[in-house]
Amino acid sequence: MKALLCEAHGPAETLVVRDLPQPKPGPGEIAIKVTAAALNFFDTLVIQGRYQVKPALPFSPSAECAGIVSALGEGVTGWRVGERVAAWLGHGAAREIVVVPSEAAIRIPDRLSDQQAAGLFVTYGTAMHGLIQRGELKADETLAVLGAAGGAGLAAVEIGALLGARVIACASSPEKLALAREHGAQEGLDYAADDLRLGLRRLAPDGLAVLYDTVGGDLAEPALRSMGWGGRYLVVGFAGGAIPRPPLNLLLLKGCDLRGVFWGDFVRREPQAHRSNMERLLGWAAEGRIRAHVHAAFPLERAAEAFALIAERKAQGKIVLTP
Numbered sequence: 001m002k003a004l005l006c007e008a009h010g011p012a013e014t015l016v017v018r019d020l021p022q023p024k025p026g027p028g029e030i031a032i033k034v035t036a037a038a039l040n041f042f043d044t045l046v047i048q049g050r051y052q053v054k055p056a057l058p059f060s061p062s063a064e065c066a067g068i069v070s071a072l073g074e075g076v077t078g079w080r081v082g083e084r085v086a087a088w089l090g091h092g093a094a095r096e097i098v099v100v101p102s103e104a105a106i107r108i109p110d111r112l113s114d115q116q117a118a119g120l121f122v123t124y125g126t127a128m129h130g131l132i133q134r135g136e137l138k139a140d141e142t143l144a145v146l147g148a149a150g151g152a153g154l155a156a157v158e159i160g161a162l163l164g165a166r167v168i169a170c171a172s173s174p175e176k177l178a179l180a181r182e183h184g185a186q187e188g189l190d191y192a193a194d195d196l197r198l199g200l201r202r203l204a205p206d207g208l209a210v211l212y213d214t215v216g217g218d219l220a221e222p223a224l225r226s227m228g229w230g231g232r233y234l235v236v237g238f239a240g241g242a243i244p245r246p247p248l249n250l251l252l253l254k255g256c257d258l259r260g261v262f263w264g265d266f267v268r269r270e271p272q273a274h275r276s277n278m279e280r281l282l283g284w285a286a287e288g289r290i291r292a293h294v295h296a297a298f299p300l301e302r303a304a305e306a307f308a309l310i311a312e313r314k315a316q317g318k319i320v321l322t323p
Contacts, residue, residue, distance in 0.1 A: 002323060003095035004300045007058040009049035012307030015061070017300050023099045025073030030102050032085060033070040036118035036297070037062040037093040037321045040151065041214075041239050044311045046091060053264070055091045061303075062321060065093035066108060066118035076102045084108040088121040090264065094300060096323040106278065109286040116292035119318035120281065122263065123155035124290065126236065128277040130212060130261040131159055133270075135232050139164030141209035144200060144226070146219055147239055148185065149176030150310075151295075151318045156212040156236075157183045158290055165210070168203050170196065170219075172313070179316050183291060197222035207231060207254070220244035224256075231256040239313060293317030 001022045004015055025031045043061045045051040066086040069079055079085075085105040092098060108117040131137045143160040147153040148169035160167045161184030168187040169180030177188035189199040196219055200208065207228025213220065217240025224246050227233055233256060238244075251258060267274045284290045295317040298306040309315045 001096040002300060003060050004062075004303050004321065005058045005060055006047045009047065009057075012044070012047060012304040012311075015047065015303050020095070022097050025071050025076075025099045027074040028076060028102055029073040029099050030069050030076055030079055030085075030105060031071040031097055031099050032065065032067040032087060032105070034065045034067040034093060034096055034098055034323045035114040036067070037065040037095075037323065038119040038122070038151075039306055039310060039319045039321065040122050041237055041310055044307055047307075053090070060092045060094040062093035063090050064088045064118055064121040065098060066114040067098075069105075070097065073102075078102070079105070084114065084117075086117040086120060088125070088267070094303070094321050094323065106282060109282065111288055112285055112292065113294075115294045115297055115318075115320050115322075118320055119151060119292050119294065120285065123151045123318070124159065124281055124292070125267070125274070125277065126152060126261060126263040127155040127159040127212075128281055129263050129266050129274070130234050130236060131156065131163060131210070132277065133266070133273060134259045134261050135210045135212070135234050137163050137165055137210050140166065142166045142168065142204050142228075143210045143212065144168040144170055144189075144204070144208050144223070145180075145185075145212045145214075146170045146223060147214035147313075148180040149316045150214060150239065150313065151315065152214045152236060153212070154180065154183050154293055154317055156214075157185050160212070161185070162284060162289060168200070168208075170200075176316060179293070183293070191219065195222070197225055200226035204228070210234065212236060215240040216244050217242045218244075221246050224250050227254050227256040229255050233258050234261050235259065236261045295319055297322050299323075
């Protein structure tokens with residue numbers, strides 16, 4: 001089988017496609033023939049050895065995938081060969097066949113494509129955990145999303161709107177804001193053309209209840225200055241590159257919180273809460289209330305192009321690989 005491999009930490013151009021022996025599922029496992037493997041911003045860091053999780057070399061990138069059950073391990077019940085499934089692996093999905101514990105897979109609703117389903121776990125799972133468990137977002141509260149047109153940001157826009165919040169999308173172009181509006185944002189702020197602090201003050205004069213930050217960098221401090229009393233600033237990622245060091249006196253003056261959102265560890269530490277989130281999410285997906293937008297799909301051999309779209313923040317939605 002073909003697999004995209006990171007054999008030494010470095011840029012995406014150093015990734016290689018190799019032929020590997022086809023894996024077989026062990027007890028309690030299923031094999032999935034991968035039709036789509038989704039990429040996330042942290043994949044650009046993992047292959048460079050700059051992420052908090054460092055898989056042993058060599059490894060395949062991509063934390064989530066969709067495909068067809070191709071084999072069942074001993075003792076597996078409730079699944080059959082040929083079913084369409086999606087799964088979260090943590091890493092290793094960018095290959096033709098993956099093996100996962102049977103409980104890690106979910107059935108794909110009929111109205112979702114494999115490419116859409118492949119991107120549900122990390123971005124939507126993070127948005128669910130971030131906005132529900134960490135952000136405690138309530139209906140009619142004001143939520144701002146930084147990086148609102150990327151995969152993580154669009155998911156937060158959609159989930160926030162479904163939870164009944166007033167959503168302000170913050171992105172770097174009118175085209176990206178238009179995409180966020182299509183996904184449920186009521187307001188838009190172009191921080192490439194407008195001052196973020198002044199724009200948020202105009203759109204939310206009483207301050208923000210929740211801010212979902214996938215960007216970090218230079219946007220963090222003006223965003224923090226835009227928080228309302230008792231607000232919750234959610235630290236999700238650092239697509240802007242630099243890890244910010246905000247002045248902590250702002251937390252005191254505003255009575256607001258900085259809260260980390262680490263979905264991968266949440267899944268491990270709180271599996272029942274994670275399952276509840278995913279069941280709710282799948283219900284929305286089955287009803288067609290979630291639009292898992294796919295920006296582009298690439299074969300494994302063109303992985304460098306796929307990574308470049310994410311690293312250069314040109315992706316409007318999910319980027320997937322198609323083994």
